[in-house]
Amino acid sequence: MPAQVNEGLATLSDQLILATVLLYLAAMIGYALELAFGRVRTAAAAPKRELVSVGAGGGDVLPESRTEPEAGPAPWAVKAGGVAVVLSWIAWAGNLAGILTRGLAVDRWPWGNMYEFVVAICFAAATAFLVLLTRQPIRFLGAFVTLTAALGLGFAVLFLHVQAGPVMPALHSYWIAIHVTAAIVSSGLFILAGVCAILYLIRKDGRPSVLPSRADLERIAHRAIVISFPIWTFAVIAGALWADRAWGRYWGWDPKEVWAFVTWVAYAAYLHARATAGWRGKAAIIVSLVAFGCLLFNLIGVNVFISGLHSYADVPH
Amino acid sequence: MTAPHDTVEVAPDPVRPAGLGPVGWLRWAWRTLTSMRTALILLFLFALGSVPGSLYPQRGVDPARVAQYYANSPTEAKWLDRFWLFDVFTSPWFAAIYLLLFVSLAGCVLPRALVHLKEIRRDPPAAPRNLLRLPHGESFESGLTVEEAAAKLRKRRFRVVTGPDWVAAEKGYLRETGNLLFHIALLVLLFAVGAGGLYGYRGNVLVVEGDGFANAVAAYDRFMPGQRVTAESLEPFSFTLEDFRATYVAAGAKQGQPLDYSAKLTVQDSPTSAPRDFDLKVNDPLDVNGTLTYLIGHGYAPTFKVIDGKGQVAFDGPVPCLANDQATYTSECVIKVPDAQPVQLGFLARFLPTTVPNGGAWVSVFPGAVNPTVQVFPFSGDLGLKNGRPQSVYQLNTDHLKPLGTMSAQPAPLNVGDTRELADGAGKIQFTGVKEWISLQTTYDPGRLPALLAAAAAVIGLVLSLTIRRRRVWVRIKDRQVTVGGLTRTEGGGESFSEEFSEIVTTLRPDEE
Numbered sequence: 001m002p003a004q005v006n007e008g009l010a011t012l013s014d015q016l017i018l019a020t021v022l023l024y025l026a027a028m029i030g031y032a033l034e035l036a037f038g039r040v041r042t043a044a045a046a047p048k049r050e051l052v053s054v055g056a057g058g059g060d061v062l063p064e065s066r067t068e069p070e071a072g073p074a075p076w077a078v079k080a081g082g083v084a085v086v087l088s089w090i091a092w093a094g095n096l097a098g099i100l101t102r103g104l105a106v107d108r109w110p111w112g113n114m115y116e117f118v119v120a121i122c123f124a125a126a127t128a129f130l131v132l133l134t135r136q137p138i139r140f141l142g143a144f145v146t147l148t149a150a151l152g153l154g155f156a157v158l159f160l161h162v163q164a165g166p167v168m169p170a171l172h173s174y175w176i177a178i179h180v181t182a183a184i185v186s187s188g189l190f191i192l193a194g195v196c197a198i199l200y201l202i203r204k205d206g207r208p209s210v211l212p213s214r215a216d217l218e219r220i221a222h223r224a225i226v227i228s229f230p231i232w233t234f235a236v237i238a239g240a241l242w243a244d245r246a247w248g249r250y251w252g253w254d255p256k257e258v259w260a261f262v263t264w265v266a267y268a269a270y271l272h273a274r275a276t277a278g279w280r281g282k283a284a285i286i287v288s289l290v291a292f293g294c295l296l297f298n299l300i301g302v303n304v305f306i307s308g309l310h311s312y313a314d315v316p317h
Numbered sequence: 318m319t320a321p322h323d324t325v326e327v328a329p330d331p332v333r334p335a336g337l338g339p340v341g342w343l344r345w346a347w348r349t350l351t352s353m354r355t356a357l358i359l360l361f362l363f364a365l366g367s368v369p370g371s372l373y374p375q376r377g378v379d380p381a382r383v384a385q386y387y388a389n390s391p392t393e394a395k396w397l398d399r400f401w402l403f404d405v406f407t408s409p410w411f412a413a414i415y416l417l418l419f420v421s422l423a424g425c426v427l428p429r430a431l432v433h434l435k436e437i438r439r440d441p442p443a444a445p446r447n448l449l450r451l452p453h454g455e456s457f458e459s460g461l462t463v464e465e466a467a468a469k470l471r472k473r474r475f476r477v478v479t480g481p482d483w484v485a486a487e488k489g490y491l492r493e494t495g496n497l498l499f500h501i502a503l504l505v506l507l508f509a510v511g512a513g514g515l516y517g518y519r520g521n522v523l524v525v526e527g528d529g530f531a532n533a534v535a536a537y538d539r540f541m542p543g544q545r546v547t548a549e550s551l552e553p554f555s556f557t558l559e560d561f562r563a564t565y566v567a568a569g570a571k572q573g574q575p576l577d578y579s580a581k582l583t584v585q586d587s588p589t590s591a592p593r594d595f596d597l598k599v600n601d602p603l604d605v606n607g608t609l610t611y612l613i614g615h616g617y618a619p620t621f622k623v624i625d626g627k628g629q630v631a632f633d634g635p636v637p638c639l640a641n642d643q644a645t646y647t648s649e650c651v652i653k654v655p656d657a658q659p660v661q662l663g664f665l666a667r668f669l670p671t672t673v674p675n676g677g678a679w680v681s682v683f684p685g686a687v688n689p690t691v692q693v694f695p696f697s698g699d700l701g702l703k704n705g706r707p708q709s710v711y712q713l714n715t716d717h718l719k720p721l722g723t724m725s726a727q728p729a730p731l732n733v734g735d736t737r738e739l740a741d742g743a744g745k746i747q748f749t750g751v752k753e754w755i756s757l758q759t760t761y762d763p764g765r766l767p768a769l770l771a772a773a774a775a776v777i778g779l780v781l782s783l784t785i786r787r788r789r790v791w792v793r794i795k796d797r798q799v800t801v802g803g804l805t806r807t808e809g810g811g812e813s814f815s816e817e818f819s820e821i822v823t824t825l826r827p828d829e830e
Contacts, residue, residue, distance in 0.1 A: 005569070165571040169578050173600040230779045237772045246600050248519070248611040248758040250765060251510065252378065253406045255371035265364035271783075272357055306371060 009105035010164035016098035017119060017153060023091030024126075024150035030084025031143035035210045037077035081139055088146055092130055095123045095153075105164045111180045112167035114303055118156040120180075121299070122149040124188025128224065132192070138220060140211060144195045175242035182235035187299060189228035190267075194292040196221035197285045218281065221288060222274060229267050236260050255306040259298035266291030350417070351424030359418040366414050370405035373397060377407065419507050426500040433493050440478040441487035444791035448802030451791075453818040456800040459827045466792045466799075469824050475790065484792040489806075495781025502775035506768055513764020518542040518551075520759045524558045525618045525635045526752040531555035532608070532759065552608040552761070556584040556595070561753040563615060565685050573644050573684050580612055580755050597755075607761065614756035616640050617648050619668050619691055625657035625744040632656070637754045638668045639711055646670045646684035650691070651713045652746075653700050662721075662743060663713050665694040669730060678727045689751045690730035695721040695739050788814055790821060801825060 099120060103110035111117050129145040132138055200217040203209055211217070239260065244250035251257060270287045273279040279287070337345065349355055374382035383403045387394040394403075401408030448454050466484045467477045475486035520537035524530050532555065534540050534548045559581040566574045580597040586605050595603050603610040618635035625631040631654045638648035652664040671683035672690040679692065699717035701708070708714060722740030731737060736747040788805040801822050805814040 163570045165569075166566060166574065166576055169575055169599040172577070172598075175600075226783050230776060230783060233779055234776055237776065240772070241769070242600075244765065245602065246611070248602065248609065248613065248760040249762070250768065253367065253370050253375070254378070258367045258371035261367060262364040265360055269357060269361060272353075302371070 004107075005164050005166075006105040006107075009101045013098050013101035013105060013164065014157075014161075016094050016101060017157060020091050020094035020098055021150050021153045021157065023087055023094055024146045024153065027084045027087035027091055028143050028146040028150060030080045030087060031139065031146060034077045034081030034084065035140060035143055037074045038081065038210065081142070084142055084146075085133070085139065088126065088130060088142060091146070091149075092123070092126050095119070095126060095149075099123060102164055106166060108167060109176050109180070111176065111184065112171050113160075113162055114300075115156050115160040115162055117180070117184070117299075118152055118160055120184045121187045121191070122152040122156070124184045125149055125152075125191040126188075128188045128192045132220075132224075136220075141192075141195065141199075141220070144199065145192065148191060148195060170246055173242060173245065175238065175245065179235060179238040179242050182231055182238055186228040186231035186235055187295065189224045189231070190292060190295050193221040193224035193228065193288060194295075196224070197289050197292065200285050201282075201289075214281070218285060221285065225267060225270060225288060229271060232264060232267065236264060255302050256298065259294060259302050263291060263294040263298050266294050347424065350421050351428075353425060356418065356421045356425050359414060359421055362414050363418055366411050367405065369402050373402050373405070375405065376403050415507070419504065422500060422504055422507075426497060426504065430497045430501065433497055436493075437490055441476055441485040441789060443478075443480060444483040444485050444793055445802070448791055448793055448800045451802035451804050453803035453815055454801065455819075455822050456798060457822075457826055458797050459799050459825075460797060461792075461794060461799050461825060461827065463792075463794055466794065466825055470790060470792075470821070473821065473824075482794055486790045486792075487788070489785050489787035491781050492785040492787050493782070495778040495783075495785065497778070499775050499778030499782055502771045502778055505771035506775065509764040509767035509771055511764075513543075513762040513768065515543045515545045517760070517762035517764065518546045519761075521613075521756060522759070523637055523754050523756045525637060525754045526558055526561055529555060529557040530757070532605075537759075552605050553588060554584065554586050554605040554608070555588070556582045556603070556610075558755065559583055561615060561755050563685065563753070565683065575684070578612060578615060607763075609760050611758045611760070612755055613758050616754050616756075617646065617668050617670060617686065617689075618752040618754045619650065619666070619689070619748060620750045620752055621652055621664075621666075622747040622749050623652070623654045623657065623662060623664075623744065624747075625654070625662065626660070626742055627658045628744075629658065631658070631662070631744070633749075635752045635754070636666070637710075638666070640684075642681075644684065645681040647681045649711070651711055653702070653710070653713070655700055655702050657697075657744065660697045660743065661700045662739075663696040663698075663700050663715075663718055664746065665696070665713055667692040667694075672730055679730050686751050690732055691748050692728045692730050693737055693746060693748075694724060694728065695737075695743070695746065697721050697739075697741070697743050786814060788817070790818070792825065799825065 099110050099116075102116060102119075106112075111120050125145060126149045129138070129141060133142070196217045199211055200214050200221065203211045203214055203217060205214050239257070240250040243252065243254075243257075266287070270284060270291055273287050274284045374386055376383050383394075386397075386403075397403060401410065405411055445451070449456060463479050463482065463484055467479050467486075470484060470486040471477050473488075475488045476490075477484060477486045479485075519541045520534075521539040522530055522537050530536055532551050532553060534542075534551065561578070561580045563575060564577040564579075566572055566576060578599055582595045582597050582603065583592045584595045584603060584605070585592050597603055597610070597612050599612055602612075616638055617640075618637045620635045621632060622630060623632035632652065636650045636652050638650035640646045640648045647670075648668040650664075650666040650668055652662075652666060654662040654664075669679060669681035669690050669692070670685060671681050671687040672679050673682050673688075679690065696713065696715060696718035698719050701714045701717055721743055731748040733748055733750055736745050738745045786805050788803065790801065790803045793800045793802075801818075803814065803818040803821070
C-alpha cells in the first residue's frame with residue numbers, strides 16, 4: 001500500500017491552492033469592474049448574439065426585437081473583462097495543478113476527503129463556466145462563478161484542510177475514480193445553474209441592469225441542469241455499484257444515499273415542472289434552488305452533521 | 318366494460334365527479350392516481366419520506382444507536398417508534414408511498430408506451446396550408462421536385478411522406494422512446510429492488526482467526542432472510558479464517574490510520590469441492606455463485622485460560638473484544654466463565670494493543686498489536702445465565718456479581734503469558750495470546766443484476782430524452798416556388814433547431830452558380 005507521502009509535492013499543492021484563491025479573486029475583480037462600468041442592458045433586453053445555441057426555451061416565441069443599449073461601454077471596462085478571462089484561465093490551471101500535485105504526492109486519486117472533494121468541485125464549476133464561455137457570451141457570470149470558486153476554495157483551506165495522506169481501505173477502489181468524478185462534474189454544473197438561479201431572483205425584469213434578462217438566465221440554468229442531471233444519475237448508480245462491492249448491498253439508505261436520492265428527485269421535479277407542467281420563470285427557478293440546497297446539504301451537511309458510512313470523508317473537527 | 322357513465326372519458330384533468338356510480342368513482346380514482354401530477358407528488362413524498370431515515374438512527378443499520386436514543390429520551394423515542402421512524406424503510410407508510418408510486422408510474426407510462434408504439438408506425442402529418450406561418454419558414458424559387466426534396470430529407474434521416482406537391486418529414490422519435498425507456502426502467506428498478514428483498518437474504522457473523530464458517534442459518538449471529546428464503550436455498554460453501562492482517566500508518570501526522578485490511582481464507586465452494594485460498598479485502602468480496610461475503614469489521618480477540626478454585630481449566634479460548642476507540646483500538650472485553658467451581662467467574666478486561674505507561678496508568682497509542690497487554694477486572698458470583706434470558710456476550714451483568722479483591726481503576730497490565738492469581742483462592746487467569754476477529758456480511762440478492770441493467774437503461778433513456786428533439790419539416794412546391802416550414806415539438810429546442818433548419822434550407826436550395 002502506498003503509505004509514503006511526497007511532502008514537497010504536498011506543500012506545493014497547498015501553495016498552489018492558496019495562489020488559486022487569490023487568482024480567482026483577482027479575476028472576480030476584473031469581471032466585477034466590467035459589470036459595474038460596462039454597458040447597461042435596458043429593460044428585458046439582451047444583446048442580440050446572446051446565447052445563440054443555448055437552446056432558447058421557446059425561442060420561437062420570444063420577441064426578436066431587442067433594444068440596443070444606449071450608453072456605450074467604457075473601453076477600459078471591457079478590457080478589464082478580457083483580463084479577467086485570462087486570469088481565470090490561469091487560476092483554473094493553478095487549481096488543476098494543485099489537484100494534480102496533491103494526487104501525485106499521495107499516489108492516489110486526489111478526492112479522498114472533504115478538502116480534496118471541495119477543491120475538485122470548485123475546479124469543476126470553474127471548468128464548466130470557462131468551457132461554456134468559449135461557446136456562449138456568458139462573461140457576466142464570471143464575477144459570480146469566480147467568487148463562488150474562491151469562497152469554496154477558501155472554505156476548504158480554512159475549515160476542511162487535512163494533511164495529504166493515504167485514505168481508508170474502503171476507498172481503495174477504482175470506483176473512486178468513477179463515482180466521485182461523476183459527482184464532482186455534476187456538482188460543478190449544478191453550481192453553475194445555482195448561480196444563474198440566484199441571479200435570476202436578484203434580477204428584476206423591466207429595469208435596466210448589467211445582468212442579462214431573466215429568460216436568458218433561466219435558459220443557462222436549465223441547460224446546465226439538463227447536462228448535469230444524467231451525470232448525477234450516473235454518479236448515484238456508480239455509487240450503488242461501489243456500495244455493492246464494498247458494503248454488501250447496492251442501496252442501504254445510508255444518509256448520503258438518502259440525500260443523493262432526494263437531490264435527484266428534486267432536480268427531476270424541476271425538469272418535469274419545466275418540461276411538462278409548463279412552469280416557467282420563478283416557480284421553476286425556486287424548485288431548482290430547492291434541489292440545489294439538497295445538493296449542498298448532501299455534499300457538505302451530511303458529512304458534517306450526520307454520521308453514516310460516508311463519514312470516512314475525514315472532516316477535521 | 319359496462320361503464321354506465323361514458324361521459325367522464327374525455328375529462329383530461331379529473332374533476333370531482335358528482336353522482337357517479339361505483340365504477341365511475343373507480344375510474345376517477347384510477348385516472349387521478351395515474352395522472353402525471355400524482356406521480357410527481359408521490360415521487361416527492363418518496364423523497365420526503367426517506368429524509369427522516371437519514372436523521373434518526375435506523376434499526377436495520379445501527380440498532381445500538383436506536384437503543385441509545387431510547388435510553389436518552391424514552392418518551393420521545395416511543396412516539397417516534399409509533400410512526401416507525403426507526404424503521405422508515407420498512408414502515409407501512411413508506412411501503413404505501415412506494416406501492417402507490419409503482420402503480421401510478423405504471424398506469425402513467427404503459428398506456429403512453431402503447432400510444433408511442435402506434436405513433437412510431439404512423440406517417441408524418443400532411444403539410445399545413447401556410448408553411449410560412451410556422452416558427453421556421455422560408456421560401457425561394459427553384460426547380461426542385463418533390464422527389465428530390467424527399468430524397469434530400471431522407472438522407473438527413475428524416476421519415477418522409479410525399480403528396481402531389483408537398484413533402485412531410487419528421488424525426489426525433491427517439492426522444493419519446495428514451496423518455497419511456499427511462500420511466501419503464503425505473504419501474505423495473507423498483508421491481509428488482511422489491512424482488513431482491515423477497516428472495517434474498519443477509520447475514521452477519523463474527524469469525525476469529527483459526528475458526529471456520531459454514532453457510533447455514535444457524536451459523537450466523539444475525540440472519541435477515543427475505544420472505545421467500547428457505548434454509549435449503551443457502552449456497553453450501555464454507556471457509557476457514559487462516560489469518561487477518563491490518564496495516565496502519567506507522568508514523569507522521571496520520572499515525573494509526575488504517576491502510577489495508579486483508580483476511581486470508583481457505584474456501585470450499587461446496588462440501589465436495591477442493592479448497593482454494595482467497596484474500597478477502599474491503600472492496601473485494603468473496604463470491605460463491607452469486608452469494609457474496611464482505612469484510613465489514615475487525616477487532617482483537619485476546620485468548621485467555623482460566624483455572625478455577627478447584628484447579629480445573631474452566632475456560633480456554635479467544636474472547637472477541639469491541640474497540641471503543643478506533644484510533645488506538647483500546648478494546649473492552651467480557652469473559653464469562655459459567656463452568657468455574659465453586660463459584661462462577663466473570664471478567665471485564667481492557668485490551669491495549671500498543672501499551673505505554675502514562676502517569677500511573679496505561680494507555681494504547683497505536684491500533685496495531687505492537688505491545689499488547691490486558692488489564693483484568695475479576696468478579697465472582699452468579700453470571701445470571703440460568704434464568705434463560707438472552708444476554709449480550711459483550712456485557713457483564715454485575716447484579717449478582719461482586720468484585721474479587723480490591724478493584725483498581727488501573728490494574729497492572731498482563732503481558733502475553735502472564736498469569737494473575739485471583740483473590741480468595743478463586744483461581745487464576747492467564748493471558749495466553751492475541752488473535753484477531755473479523756465481522757462478515759453475507760448477502761444474496763437476486764435483484765442485483767436486473768437492478769443494474771434497469772439503471773443502465775434508465776441512464777440511456779434519460780440521455781436520449783434530454784438530448785433529442787422531435788422536429789417536423791414540410792416542403793411545398795408550386796410553380797417553381799418552394800416553401801419550407803419547420804417546427805420543433807420540443808420545448809427549448811427552438812434556437813438549435815433554427816440552425817438545423819437553415820442547413821436544411823441550404824441543402825434544398827439549388828447551388829447558385
